Amino acid sequence: MxxxxxxxxxxxxxxxxxxxxxxxxxxxxxxxxxxxxxxxxxxxxxxxxxxxxxxxxxxxxxxxxxxxxxxxxxxxxxxxxxxxxxxxxxxxxxxxxxxxxxxxxxxxSVAALYASEALIYGRYGYGRASTELSFTIDSRRSGFVPGAPHDPALRLRVAKPADVRGELEKLFATVVTRRPGRYERVPHTWTAVLADEEHDQNGAGTLRSILAEDDGGVRGYALFRIKSSWDDAGVPDGTLKLYELEASDPAAYALLWRSVLDRDLVTTVQAGGRPVDDPLTVLMADQRQLRPRWADELWVRLVEVDRALTERSYSAPVDAVIEVEDNVCPWNARRWRLTADLTGAECKPVDDEPDVTLPVNALGSAYLGDGTLGEQLEAGLLREHSPGAVRRLATAMSWSPRPWAGLTF
Ligand SMILES: CC(C)(COP(=O)(O)OP(=O)(O)OC[C@H]1O[C@@H](n2cnc3c(N)ncnc32)[C@H](O)[C@@H]1OP(=O)(O)O)[C@@H](O)C(=O)NCCC(=O)NCCS
The missing domain is CATH 3.40.630.30 (Gcn5-related N-acetyltransferase (GNAT))
Structure with missing residues (x-):
């Protein structure tokens, strides 16, 4: 039917x-x-x-x-x-x-989504393209490594998020282009991010913000809620739920994390959906205290393989014939020669012998710079015809910082 x-x-x-x-x-x-x-x-x-x-x-x-x-x-x-x-x-x-x-x-040329279940979208050519970490931190054991950045010009400002929306938007616009996977926010996005009706609060109180700034303006912000509680002995045992922490530079970033981790009456900081290479992972002296859990984040589908591959940059030169398997978008299913260096890329249809044969999902997984092609080869999910071709392609497609959207759509 x-x-x-x-x-x-x-x-x-x-x-x-x-x-x-x-x-x-x-x-x-x-x-x-x-x-x-x-x-x-x-x-x-x-x-x-x-x-x-x-x-x-x-x-x-x-x-x-x-x-x-x-x-x-x-x-x-x-x-x-x-x-x-x-x-x-x-x-x-x-x-x-x-x-x-x-x-x-x-x-x-590219489609992306968040999946409610990881088993749904592979069959339509989407590949897992970014990973997110969630932290549950005992804030009493959250000291930083020696040499963590510190800028005496920075100060903190407590503000109601709705009152500083314009400042948050302006700061976010300066960070959005820094990391693959991030996307520009329209006014509706901000309305949803800052929504603070009781049903948005999940028992954790009103949405709060703290800004890091100097005389030149705002350099970062954190958005969070606090669920305050005391244990049976009367010892403070509050939980801070962090939603966003964005900063334009490492010193503002470190100061905002310290402000969150050193918050009075809070013993646990829950930070959901952080990037897999969050600088916090190297700032914390005892990384185990992050107690990270990981999950798939964005799924990416190359709708037009050749256009998509020429519309991004590469970390290293590469010249490879890629044979793409794609039974949902048959126009992609053929051999392509990808030639890229640090100045640009070309992707042309060819009939040459392939260096690599892969399903379109694999290219979606690698597209934003997550380095999964090597694992896919080791797992037998790709076929390499020229020795070293996958390593060269994976190196060229990898990117730092690693991809992360940071906000469900
Ligand atoms: C997920 C959902 C949209 C699937 O819709 P559907 O019309 O039943 O899917 P289809 O009948 O087209 O299924 C196509 C294939 O996907 C498989 N599939 C569908 N949903 C799946 C799931 N959740 N897990 C694993 N496989 C799934 C089917 O078994 C079928 O496999 P086959 O081709 O080998 O027979 C539907 O179950 C749903 O609405 N779920 C709740 C909401 C949700 O999670 N939406 C996704 C948001 S990201």
Whole structure:
């Protein structure tokens, strides 16, 4: 059975939102639901219909994402859901295929998403492209290594986040291009980040911010909530939940972390979703005290392999014939010669013998600079025909800092 697919118009929003809420088991507060609607790009929605009923949905945010060496328009796939009554009948597969065609027609070469479950998107050519760490830190054991940066010109300012929104936006705009995977925030994004109704608080109180600044202006900020508590003996035992910590330079970064870790009455700092190469991992004298847990973050799909590969920079010269396997976007499935050096890249269709044969997912995994091609070769997921070709390709595609989006879309 096939289910016709088309974008919705605004009048169909309630039925679209209902599929999302039902499938995720999500009961948004009316203000959350309103924010979600306000963010929606209606011309980029897709709904699958069973007769008059919407049974499956997805959407795209038109993101400007940092990639190695620059920024690109990237399709940020979101709101993927299928009603329980229609699951496992191929509705998602039809939506994904249609969406990838639409993205290609629109001229975006790359799609990215956050996955609710890691098993869903590989079959559509997405690869795990960034990793996030979550820390649970005993703040009493959080001393820094000797030589941690310190700038006496810096001072801290406590402020209500809503009162300093403009300053946070300005600071964020200076850091967004520094790391692949980060994407520019539009006003709706900031409204969601700073949302502070009781239902956003999860019992941890109001959203708070602290800014690091000098006479020249703001150099960083932290956004957090504090769940205060005392143990049975009356000893303070509060938990600080860190949402964001952004800084323009290492001294402001170190000062903000110290401010979070040294907070009075707090014994535990929970920092979810940090980059895998967060400088905190080398600032902490006892790295074990981070108690990190890791998880996949962004999944990336090269929609047009040749364009995507020429639209990023490379860390080292490379010249390789890559044979790409892609049964969802067949226009990618052929041999390409990637030639890149530190000044630019070319990717041309060729019939030459390949140096490497790989599924398109592998290129998606490596695209933002996470170095997973070597592991994939060792695991037998790629085929190397010329000795050393994967190592050279992996070196060229790797990037520092490592990719991280830092905010779900
Ligand atoms: C995930 C979801 C969208 C799948 O929709 P669906 O229409 O049932 O998927 P399809 O029938 O097109 O499945 C296609 C293939 O993916 C597999 N698949 C689908 N969902 C899967 C999951 N959660 N885990 C593992 N495999 C999954 C199917 O088994 C099928 O495999 P096959 O081709 O080998 O038979 C749906 O189950 C859902 O709405 N889940 C809750 C919300 C959610 O997690 N959305 C994803 C947000 S990122």
């Amino acid at each position: 096939t289910y016709p697919i088309r974008p919705i118009d605004e009048s169909e929003w309630p039925a679209f939102a209902r599929v999302n809420e039902e499938s995720f088991g999500w009961t948004p507060h009316p203000q959350q639901a309103e924010r979600y609607k306000a963010q929606t790009e209606f011309d980029r929605t897709l709904a699958a219909f069973d007769g008059e009923q919407i049974v499956g949905v997805t959407g795209v945010f038109s993101l400007t994402m940092t990639v190695p060496g620059g920024q690109l328009p990237v399709a940020g796939v979101t709101a993927v859901s299928v009603l329980a009554s229609h699951r496992r009948r191929g509705v998602l597969s039809s939506l994904m295929r249609r969406q990838l065609n639409d993205i290609r027609e629109r001229g975006e």
